[in-house]
């Protein structure tokens with residue numbers, strides 16, 4: 157059976173061990189013959205919770221003893237209403253949306269502090285939003301906190317041996333292999349301008365509502381594939397290198413690539429949620445087979461063509477000069493560095509995974525905030541008009557855009573595309589405890605082989621870290637001289653430490669270019685000129701961009717009580733919707749997203765321009 161090397165031990169532990177123990181006890185006390193069938197069946201059934209309870213108490217006892225030996229504090233443990241904290245598990249399962257899970261985390265942290273152990277089903281599961289703990293995990297004890305074998309196994313058929321799926325020396329190898337091509341020298345705004353321009357010109361301006369979140373997903377996919385491979389998958393024409401042998405299968409894979417990536421991510425996400433017994437849910441067929449066939453059908457011919465290009469470069473002796481001219485794409489660079497085509501395929505898939513949804517999420521929330529705060533939108537556009545009056549985007553222009561940079565930071569602070577991260581200990585670790593997390597300065601003991609959820613989004617929305625105005629959208633907080641401690645250590649949207657996002661220069665270049673072109677596009681639409689350059693004198697009605705809440709799919713509008721602040725008994729906000737400031741329902745799906753999409757429309761302005 158395809159599956160898990162963890163499955164057999166887990167089955168043994170959870171399904172087989174309890175009845176065996178029960179049978180052993182009966183045998184030891186020579187009682188088996190005295191029991192009738194009903195008592196024996198009942199005994200077998202009860203042996204499961206009993207063994208769980210014993211195991212759970214034993215592990216708490218051992219953990220506490222070890223903590224005391226090391227002079228550490230016990231980690232605050234969530235005390236649920238039901239045994240083994242089953243009520244917490246049921247609440248999580250019932251909550252239906254990650255936003256609800258996020259709210260549960262907020263409520264739990266109010267009670268237990270910023271770092272606590274949920275201990276669901278007797279397993280340690282730490283959650284933390286304490287900057288000191290997150291830094292400890294991602295920097296100070298970096299080698300001890302890994303993605304882990306369990307994640308690797310669940311994601312292997314999708315991510316192979318790529319950077320996202322490796323730890324230790326293998327991860328170091330990937331990182332150093334990829335690093336040079338992520339240098340800003342290989343990332344130019346000119347690469348993205350045509351994609352972004354055609355994105356804007358495809359938006360309906362006749363008042364029809366459109367879901368820009370979905371469209372931005374496609375834009376991000378196109379830009380990432382272009383940068384990695386040189387292929388323009390937004391065009392309907394076939395690949396430039398294979399004009400003669402148009403391959404229908406490849407064309408289909410090109411169209412389906414985005415969906416296949418999303419499906420593969422969801423399947424891996426589901427495996428992670430199900431846990432060790434995931435292979436039991438895939439006995440009939442392998443759900444990853446279809447999406448992976450599409451993804452491989454798309455990438456393999458591209459890799460072959462890049463190999464041919466390399467051979468031809470070598471034959472012509474132009475390898476070095478073409479790199480210097482910037483003709484090479486990420487794939488060419490990888491092929492110059494290694495002959496291992498499976499490794500190249502894995503790196504491409506890993507990089508596409510890393511770039512597409514995060515970038516789409518970042519751009520979506522930039523637009524969301526601009527619609528939410530017209531005054532901030534105005535200030536951003538003024539800066540862009542001043543720094544870049546002719547609309548020519550360049551790296552120098554981007555460097556000058558201080559307010560835009562602060563704006564992007566603030567978007568990423570409140571809406572981190574990766575809201576939670578997860579790591580697992582190889583060995584025990586002592587987590588720092590700030591005075592308001594465990595109530596004492598002694599460190600907290602964390603056992604080996606334990607997972608910790610790093611709740612970036614909670615830390616970045618925490619009053620203790622960011623001050624009373626934490627929920628306000630204020631780019632100004634990023635505009636002082638140099639970054640303060642909280643901006644450095646209370647902000648981890650790019651991750652932190654050695655495993656920090658490699659694509660930051662790419663994502664920032666794209667986002668700045670997008671904002672500049674968006675600002676110019678709005679100038680044209682709002683002024684009532686035609687968007688088409690050939691027809692620039694023709695006047696069309698003046699329009700402005702606004703939310704189209706009426707077009708939101710059923711069941712995806714933000715619940716009104718979250719906005720009015722009546723979600724707690726006796727009134728008051730419960731931590732959702734930025735204390736009533738959000739107008740759309742923010743959820744953590746694969747990345748942070750708006751439930752049902754971000755629906756906007758260009759509405760006609762009144763005669764007087766209002």
Ligand code: HEM
Nearest residue numbers: 510511514515518573574649650651655657658659662663
């Ligand atoms: C706003 C957009 C982005 C955000 C917020 C973001 C955030 C992150 C985060 C939180 C991680 C750590 C993930 C983990 O530990 O599992 C990460 C890793 C990574 N990101 Fe990004 N990312 C963005 C865009 C991109 C883009 C556009 C690329 C590529 C072009 C990229 C490439 C990578 C790579 C290769 C890693 C793996 C680093 C490693 O494991 O050493 N990212 N990113």
